Amino acid sequence: MSGDLGLWAVPVAMLGGAIRVSTPFLFVSLGECLTERSGRINLGLEGTLTFGAMAGYALAFESGSAWVGVGAAAAAGAGFGAFHGWICRFKGVNDIAMGIALMLLGIGLAFFFGKPYIQPVAPDLPSIPFGFWSDVPQVQAALQVNVLFLVGVALAFGMAWMLRNTALGLRIRVVGDSTEAARAIGIAPDRVQLWATAAGGALAGVAGAYLSLYYPGSWNEGLSSGQGLMAVALVIFARWNPVLCLFAALLFGAAGALGPALQTVGFTSGYYLFFAAPYVLTLALLIFTSTPGNALDSAPGELSITK
Amino acid sequence: MSFRLDRRSLLASTAAMGATALLPGRALAADPLTVGFIYVGPKDDFGYNQAHAEGAAAVKAMAGVKVIEEENVPETVDVQSTMESMIQFDGATLLFPTSFGYFDPHILEVAPKYPDIRFQHAAGLWSADKHPMNVGSYFGYIGMGQFLNGITAGHATTSKKIGFVAAKPIPQVLLNINSFLLGARQVDPEITCQVIFTGEWSLAVKEAEATNALADQGCDVITCHVDGPKVVMETAAGRGAFVCGYHANQSPLAPEKYLTGAEWNWADVYTGMVQTVLDGGTIDNFVRGGLADGFVKMSPLGPAVSDAARAQFEATRAEIMKGGYSVIKGPLKDNAGNVIAAEGQAFAEDDIALESMDYLVEGVIGSTS
Numbered sequence: 001m002s003g004d005l006g007l008w009a010v011p012v013a014m015l016g017g018a019i020r021v022s023t024p025f026l027f028v029s030l031g032e033c034l035t036e037r038s039g040r041i042n043l044g045l046e047g048t049l050t051f052g053a054m055a056g057y058a059l060a061f062e063s064g065s066a067w068v069g070v071g072a073a074a075a076a077g078a079g080f081g082a083f084h085g086w087i088c089r090f091k092g093v094n095d096i097a098m099g100i101a102l103m104l105l106g107i108g109l110a111f112f113f114g115k116p117y118i119q120p121v122a123p124d125l126p127s128i129p130f131g132f133w134s135d136v137p138q139v140q141a142a143l144q145v146n147v148l149f150l151v152g153v154a155l156a157f158g159m160a161w162m163l164r165n166t167a168l169g170l171r172i173r174v175v176g177d178s179t180e181a182a183r184a185i186g187i188a189p190d191r192v193q194l195w196a197t198a199a200g201g202a203l204a205g206v207a208g209a210y211l212s213l214y215y216p217g218s219w220n221e222g223l224s225s226g227q228g229l230m231a232v233a234l235v236i237f238a239r240w241n242p243v244l245c246l247f248a249a250l251l252f253g254a255a256g257a258l259g260p261a262l263q264t265v266g267f268t269s270g271y272y273l274f275f276a277a278p279y280v281l282t283l284a285l286l287i288f289t290s291t292p293g294n295a296l297d298s299a300p301g302e303l304s305i306t307k
Numbered sequence: 308m309s310f311r312l313d314r315r316s317l318l319a320s321t322a323a324m325g326a327t328a329l330l331p332g333r334a335l336a337a338d339p340l341t342v343g344f345i346y347v348g349p350k351d352d353f354g355y356n357q358a359h360a361e362g363a364a365a366v367k368a369m370a371g372v373k374v375i376e377e378e379n380v381p382e383t384v385d386v387q388s389t390m391e392s393m394i395q396f397d398g399a400t401l402l403f404p405t406s407f408g409y410f411d412p413h414i415l416e417v418a419p420k421y422p423d424i425r426f427q428h429a430a431g432l433w434s435a436d437k438h439p440m441n442v443g444s445y446f447g448y449i450g451m452g453q454f455l456n457g458i459t460a461g462h463a464t465t466s467k468k469i470g471f472v473a474a475k476p477i478p479q480v481l482l483n484i485n486s487f488l489l490g491a492r493q494v495d496p497e498i499t500c501q502v503i504f505t506g507e508w509s510l511a512v513k514e515a516e517a518t519n520a521l522a523d524q525g526c527d528v529i530t531c532h533v534d535g536p537k538v539v540m541e542t543a544a545g546r547g548a549f550v551c552g553y554h555a556n557q558s559p560l561a562p563e564k565y566l567t568g569a570e571w572n573w574a575d576v577y578t579g580m581v582q583t584v585l586d587g588g589t590i591d592n593f594v595r596g597g598l599a600d601g602f603v604k605m606s607p608l609g610p611a612v613s614d615a616a617r618a619q620f621e622a623t624r625a626e627i628m629k630g631g632y633s634v635i636k637g638p639l640k641d642n643a644g645n646v647i648a649a650e651g652q653a654f655a656e657d658d659i660a661l662e663s664m665d666y667l668v669e670g671v672i673g674s675t676s
Contacts, residue, residue: 009520009523009524012523013519013520016519016523017516017519020519021512021516021517081653109593111379115349115351117350118349118351118352119353121541121560123332138523141522141523142460142523142633143548211511211512215512215515216511216512216514216515216538216541216542217541217542217545218511218537218538218541219517220348220352220509220511220535220537221348221349221379222348222509222510222535223511224544225510225511225512225513227512236520237471256512256513256516257516257520259513259516260505260513260516260517260519260520261520261523262519263501263502263503263504263517263520263673264501264503264520264523264524264672265524266672269674269676270676271416271504272506275506275513
């Protein structure tokens, strides 16, 4: 536990923070990306994430296995997603309003069922020490990489490939861009959207399980500080591209580590400003990367915000 | 009497009308005293709210008392509705809205409307010339507990760096940070304490990040002042650092790494206050106490505490138990170089000046703004 890195502590902390903090953002934004590419918006992922965190923690505690918890969180998330997908297929249902209702429902149910699980200590998810080559403890700590993070990275590239190169991806994109065109070629848009929404929910559930089972690694009612909501915004920021979702999540995680890291190297005043860094950074990037006219160019055509 | 028409108060008045129709007069048996406890977070959070809820549980065991509780009440107009509904619907006459931010403007808004109801607030914000007399302030000198934490930390650290995860730079938090470092400096005056402010009372991911940042800097004993210390304790112990607890006993979370902890002992305080009311008396508006008065207690020392540390801990605790102990005493400067206390000057634990502390002492790395 010794070794003074001086100012190098900041980039090391940001690297560690990017890996530790980004995973929930990554999973939720990948889930939302998939859902939105099929032409549906699910704003309820914050609730799905909170419920997934609770369900994952509870089942991990009861079963003694963190992976059972992850499975339970994914199943619960898929349930929420499928419910959203099922309700939204009815005529006249607004998916934005429905999403907000589901968000509140998920949070409420999680608080209700989660009460007995605030105190117990559930098993944590394992991590892989990629920092073994370094004898600097800070680097070793930063490179403790959780398996779910690696799954998330693989998933980002896999999803991008799937959307671009496979028949399934084509179906999702057709449904997302024009339900009429989809019907014309014999695809049932409702069914595709239902599955895409359920899969998106499952990913958000896993994001919750990461929060409660790995980092910070315990369930309580203040666990999610809006990760589910921010991740939905990240999808727009990432232009509905799964690989860009990965970079957006990493950037957000790294910026979040900036505040605490800067306080330890002596930038002690104005820490409220550093805590706002992720949001400022997002705004700045949005401004720099957008040109008037093409802001929503890559948005799926059936999305209710673009219609 | 005016109240906002919301769901709870509507239910309350409907139920009250029904009750009046059924009951011809007051019940024949003596009415139990109804005491309401309001928490800002979950009451089993291993922290601030759990400490108060343990006090409430002790009150619940008393004869002739009915306890009602509501948790997760934000420091917004919500707490006003909760207080009004406890008073009107449940008939509470003694309220403990326990969170710091409930006071201004919420208690100050509701209290003047109900002069017969007693509001007890756990912080040093009440003053006789500004605030209603049916509001009382109580608090404990838990800084002394952090001073004792610091002594065990001073013996346990090998890097001479200890860390503190703090929520907000308010006087009570600053006193805890300063006391923790000054306790460690009783062992070795070279020790420094790195503080990180998270800006909120409960923010799990940021608390974990702050703890990791402290560990990255080489801090090998870490404590905190946030509402729920569970995340800090688990993260710090996971990084191999020793931990000192706060608010409640967190030793089950890190049995090998837990040195000791500064705990509230609200059970004695609350049962005492409720007994005063049951006996027909009035609770003092300004109640304070420390280790000697049973307001604060220390967790049992953990297995990593050395014999030398144990001896110094016990000796210092015995000194504090005599009352009037001074942690802040001269010569002492703050970490910007200003003189806090000249040679020979001392602030005893009950000195009211400590309740407006706005500095970090020399050796604390951090800033209050």
